[in-house]
Amino acid sequence: MSGKSRGSQAERIRDVMDAEGDAVATNTRGFNAGRYESVGKLDDYEALKDRARExxxxxxxxxxxxxxxxxxxxxxxxxxxxxxxxxxxxxxxxxxxxxxxxxxxxxxxxxxxxxxxxxxxxxxxxxxxxxxxxxxxxxxxxxxxxxxxxxxxxxxxxxxxxxxxxxxxxxxxxxxxxxxxxxxxxxxxxxxxxxxxxxxxxxxxxxxxxxxxxxxxxxxxxxxxxxxxxxxxxxxxxxxxxxxxxxxxxxxxxxxxxxxxxxxxxxxxxxxxxxxxxxxxxxxxxxxxxxxxxxxxxxxxxxxxxxxMAMREDEDLRETLYCIRCSACSNTCANFQSVGGHVFGGETYSGGIATGWEAGISGLDTAAEFNDQCTGCSRCVEACPVGIDIPWINTVVRDRINDRTDVDAEFLVEGLTPDTERSGPGIQKRLFGNFETLAKLGSAVAPVSNWVANTPPAARALEAVAGVDRRRPLPSFSRRTFVEWFESRDAVPPADPDRKVVVYPDIYTNYMDVERGKAAVRALEALGVEVLVPPASGSGRAPLSQGMIDTARHKAETVSEELEPYLEAGYDLVVIEPSDVAMFTGEYERLLPEAAFESVAENTYEILEYVYGLVSNGADVDRLRHADGETTVAYHSHCQQRTMDLAAYSRTMLERCGYDVETNDVECCGMAGSFGYKSQFYEQSMDVGENLAGQIREADADVIAASGTSCLDQIDDLLEEKPKHVIELLAPAE
Amino acid sequence: MATQRTEPARYDRFERTLEEYGVGVRRVRPAAVRETIESLRVGSAVGTPLDIEGAALPESVTTGPTTAELEAAETGVTSASLAIAEYGSVVLRATAEGSEPISLFNDRHVVVLREGDIVPDMASAFEWFGEELRETRDSAIIATGPSATADMGALVQGAHGPKEVEVIVVS
CATH class of the missing domain: 3.40.50.10420 (NagB/RpiA/CoA transferase-like)
Structure with a gap:
């Protein structure tokens, strides 16, 4: 997609949001709140869903x-x-x-x-x-x-x-x-x-x-x-x-x-x-x-x-046929709430599942027009009464669209895009899909890379070439990575640890938010756990989100090989980034052989889930840092974390450490990985985020906390106030 | 199903759920059905014969109406084959006496049913549907509250069907 067509797409989205956005937002959010209330009254909701699916x-x-x-x-x-x-x-x-x-x-x-x-x-x-x-x-x-x-x-x-x-x-x-x-x-x-x-x-x-x-x-x-x-x-x-x-x-x-x-x-x-x-x-x-x-x-x-009947024969599109057209996936989708079906829709169908319908009925050209509206936040999966993996259908269709896209400007990012895609996803997708390479390079030459990337000429160039919106501050890379910090420190491991843990150095924690990694290590060690932070490849979340399935699979295989020796030796795998927890326990099932998937999935824990488990099993909660007097925290849990039912651990641990916790009902922050950086979607992303910003402002809390890298960046951009990861609030001081 | 005795809790549940939908409900003896319908009638009325022992329609309700009478009527009286306590729903079977148009075209629908035909939940209702519809190939409507729409910017009752529903449970 050229800069020009990104511009006209942004303009179209802006026009629809201006004309229809308010009515669509009010109605869909009302339906969505009604859904929670109405299904909450059913004693056998999950059993009914299982039966419907069957x-x-x-x-x-x-x-x-x-x-x-x-x-x-x-x-x-x-x-x-x-x-x-x-x-x-x-x-x-x-x-x-x-x-x-x-x-x-x-x-x-x-x-x-x-x-x-x-x-x-x-x-x-x-x-x-x-x-x-x-x-x-x-x-x-x-x-x-x-x-x-x-x-x-x-x-x-x-x-x-x-x-x-x-x-x-x-x-x-x-x-x-x-x-x-x-x-x-x-x-x-x-x-x-x-x-x-x-x-x-x-x-x-x-x-x-x-x-x-x-x-x-x-x-x-x-x-x-x-x-x-x-x-x-x-x-x-x-x-x-x-x-x-x-x-x-x-x-x-x-x-x-x-x-x-x-x-x-x-x-x-x-x-x-x-x-x-x-x-x-x-x-x-x-x-x-x-x-x-x-x-x-x-x-x-x-x-x-x-x-x-052809969709029925198509392993990945087949699930679309289970759809009962209830509209839950539309109403629960933060992006849909902002733009409605005139943007997030094809010739007939709209919302998350529309990608499957339109790809099967009208073909990839139609699906390609709106498929990028799905950010894979996964909130629709639990809302769907027949449990369709709608994000996966969107990912597969994106991959198929990539496979037939003809790209002529690939040379511009040669070296930055060492992916295994057989054909062209386009420069914007490849840039974000290969974010790990970019992060490595950015970290190696930081802080110069940070100064350069956020200068007007560089921002203009990135926007023109790759569609990275210049209004969005770029992430700041850390010169010393999380893994390097861990290797260089003089810490004596606990003599008789209760448990042994590998903290996974996800690419965001490793190259950018090193502080939250350090906090995780401090908290775990304070609770009597032996911690290792070995070098490891990116999870493949970044390429997967761009529909680069082959590249994601390659990453998954690499991560699995790198971590398997630790898992065999009895280490638990603790993950800070919720989207990577979702990869390890969810998408890896589709990317790895069964045994490899099970080994990773069964040993994976989200950081606060793990901390909660330690404390529930006798670790001394007083070793963690507690709120200083009466402190309220506005906590935004990550979309995929909510879908995995992991948000409660963060909330509970904050409460146990003395915080008054205010949460919100926003399904997704609107940044969603690369979505909010893309120039065609920047304004939509900010509109989605405004819903979150409004609720955080209303909470009027002393501290703001979130769990995902995207959410943290989005809140920072919206409120110009740097939020913290939950583990940073709870880890003992250095 | 018509012969089984309903435990009191089932009626209470049905009544509570109906009230949430703004549907009036009263429990009467068969002999009082006639006057109860009369008190609920608004304008001229059309209806289908009641198949409940000891219960009858008042004279003011025309059965076997012409299309002109259907159009002129403000009240339609029909019986329900079943009711679902959990949902406050009544099951309207389409019959040769015109139950479907009579329950649909008027502003006020008065539904008459036996207390013994109240089933507790949707699962029980579908056991009945399975047996009945497979056998008879009839049609039936699970109707809950009045006709409604939110398409004009706010919830309005009486979009195409009745604006008001009144239920008479015969004990």
């Missing part, structure tokens, strides 16, 4: 067989099933149904799959009047805009904008202002349009193979009307929506509303077994009695492949 795994595994079962059930019920290879195929079939019904109007309830195939445009061309009856979708149809959220499509529009839109389009007799007035106006208007509709179209949240039942999760009642009034119903659904039997709907019904908009359940969960045994309503015949089992009804289920 059902999806089984259904996708048996998909070809289940498609046959659905077809059989629907035909027994008196309906027709059409399997469409792609969007064009589906559209042709749907148009032919409308033609044979001589349909003038089709009313629709909300369906993302129908957006995917662009059925509205197709039918309009065929002369059918298509009316979206979901209020949000209707607003967008009138405004000729695309959804910005998969569940709440008009989330980006304010009430005032909707009022203005209705004013312009309908010139109503009375001024419409309140949400109530706008809703009643839409209800009336749409009610009229539903009355004489010829065909009703719905999507399907789930389709059951045993009975041909379509489950629709809605709140307005428009889907019910769209099914009940016309005598012809069409349902469009991706093939992945099939579950084996009715009972399988149970965990999803409990999870979907809670996970998405934070509702325990939506107003209507319709279990339609079409053609439904219920009379159609012919409003044109006012004397017609409403009765009967709907003998006049016709039903067409259009099951859409459109790339899905």
């Amino acid at each position: 059902i999806k795994e089984d259904a996708i595994e048996r998909l070809p067989e289940l498609i046959d079962d659905v077809a059989e059930a629907v035909e027994e019920n008196g309906g027709t099933v059409y399997i469409a290879d792609d969007a064009a195929d589906a559209n042709r079939y749907i148009a032919s149904v409308c033609e044979s019904e001589d349909a003038d109007r089709l009313v629709k309830s909300k369906s993302m799959t129908s957006e995917e195939i662009e059925i509205n445009e197709h039918l309009e061309r065929e002369g059918v009047d298509v009316v979206e009856t979901d209020l949000g979708e209707w607003v967008l149809q009138l405004a000729e805009e695309a959804p910005s959220h998969i569940v709440a499509p008009a989330i980006h529009k304010s009430r005032a904008e909707i009022a203005k839109l209705f004013e312009e389009r309908f010139d109503p007799d009375e001024e419409l202002e309140s949400a109530e007035e706008l809703t009643m106006f839409a209800r009336e208007r749409l009610g009229e349009l539903v009355r004489d509709a010829d065909v009703g179209m719905t999507g399907a949240n789930f389709v059951t193979a045993d009975s041909g039942t379509i489950a629709l999760v809605t709140s307005e009642g428009n889907a019910r009307k769209s099914v009940t009034v016309p005598d012809t119903q069409i349902a469009v659904a991706g093939v992945e929506k099939i579950v084996p039997q009715i009972e399988d709907l149970h965990p999803f019904v409990e999870l979907i509303g809670r996970s998405g908009t934070g509702q325990d359940i939506t107003s209507y969960v319709s279990l339609f077994t079409p053609p439904i045994n219920s009379p159609s309503v012919d409003f044109e015949d006012t004397d017609a009695v409403i009765e009967g089992t709907g003998e006049d009804r016709e039903f067409h289920l259009v099951l859409i492949d459109n790339g899905r």
Whole structure:
């Protein structure tokens, strides 16, 4: 990507944030808070998620067989099933149904799959009047805009904008202002349009193979009307929506509303077994009695492949098919909260999981447009009701995008990019992906490198060549690394240590934040532990975050080889940087042979987790430094640390050492490794960070602490106040 | 399922959850169903016949309505096959008597159900759905509270469906 295109991307993001950012932020953060509250009320939340996941795994595994079962059930019920290879195929079939019904109007309830195939445009061309009856979708149809959220499509529009839109389009007799007035106006208007509709179209949240039942999760009642009034119903659904039997709907019904908009359940969960045994309503015949089992009804289920069966064969994209489109991954995503689906989205889908959908359905070009919005913070993984590893899908797709990118300026960073990528991820990604090399070099020539890098000419050059935003202060390298400090010190190891530990010199601690490394060593030794800090390679987090999987794998193999002798000798592995804890206990499973992964993962501890363990097992907490009188600390835990459930250890240890701890509900600081340094994303990163800065300011604490390098840098940039790592507060003085 | 006795806690749970959704609920004897419906009726009313021993619709509720009567009505009265205490949901089965349009097109929906048909949780409800729907290939709605939308900038009740729901539990 050139400097120019980075500039225009930054401009586009700025425009969307200006126009839509406030509405999107308020709504998504509200949904996200609602999710925590609503799932918190479930005693068996984790068990329901596990069951939901199991059902999806089984259904996708048996998909070809289940498609046959659905077809059989629907035909027994008196309906027709059409399997469409792609969007064009589906559209042709749907148009032919409308033609044979001589349909003038089709009313629709909300369906993302129908957006995917662009059925509205197709039918309009065929002369059918298509009316979206979901209020949000209707607003967008009138405004000729695309959804910005998969569940709440008009989330980006304010009430005032909707009022203005209705004013312009309908010139109503009375001024419409309140949400109530706008809703009643839409209800009336749409009610009229539903009355004489010829065909009703719905999507399907789930389709059951045993009975041909379509489950629709809605709140307005428009889907019910769209099914009940016309005598012809069409349902469009991706093939992945099939579950084996009715009972399988149970965990999803409990999870979907809670996970998405934070509702325990939506107003209507319709279990339609079409053609439904219920009379159609012919409003044109006012004397017609409403009765009967709907003998006049016709039903067409259009099951859409459109790339899905190929996704099923794709080891890395397959998990995407488990998605139930609840929107949890959008709402919980700090980046999405700032920009919404018009930036973080492709042709149809938006949010974290959209990368999988768009890559599988529209191809890599579409996915490439927004894939970098995922920073791998991992907050969506625990929010996802079927536990999809969304960051991994984003990483894999990024790697595939890298593999086909043609780069001609590689020579500029030759020597700085000793990666093992077979092709070109682009100069910006390679610079950040090879941050370890840069850090080594920066450290070797520090402090000169620090003076030079932050001078205006150097900052301009870095921005022009590699897209490192010049407004972002660059990290400052330490001349003496953490490992060098450790080797050079005259410390006598404890004679009879309770435990033996290797403190992993992650690249940030080793080359930049050496103080927190020293603090970790002091704290551990004070608690009676023998500590070693051997030289070790970077974990591979930096290249992995840029989609450079081969390079990350190479790093993982190197780290594993370097550390294995210590692990075999009974050393525990203590890690300061949370993103590396996540690598060792998470992503390494995908990068290393099983035995190597297990050895590293089973012996890895986050530093405060380890300190907590020592103190809980009898180490003297008084050996640690305690708060000086009444001291409050505003503590921001790292995104991946939260996902791993490790944040509580930091909080607890701070409290045990006398601090009053204030935490926040910000999912991610917005820096997220390299994201906040990239010139195309700098402003978005600062916008995400402002949410955090606001909460920290509000806490008005004596001290600010954080756990991740990114978070520490971001807080420093936002508040111009240098926060400390938790271990620096708790380690005894030098 | 209709014959089993519901322990009192189940009704209480159902009542509490309904109240959270702003749904009115009262427990009455079969003989009092008629007057209770009458007291809840707003404007003209349409309905489906009640299949509960000793309970009847008031004369003011038209069964087997024409489309004109459906449109004119402000109240729709239907029975529910099941209720889910944990969620405050009622299960509306689509029937040949027009339960689906009658429960949907009016501003006020009055639901009548047997106390013995209240199940504790969603898992029990889906056992019932599995058996019933697989066998009959019928359709049913799990309805919880009134129709709602937040698409116009704030939560509004009565987007397309009823604005108010009233529940009568027959003991």
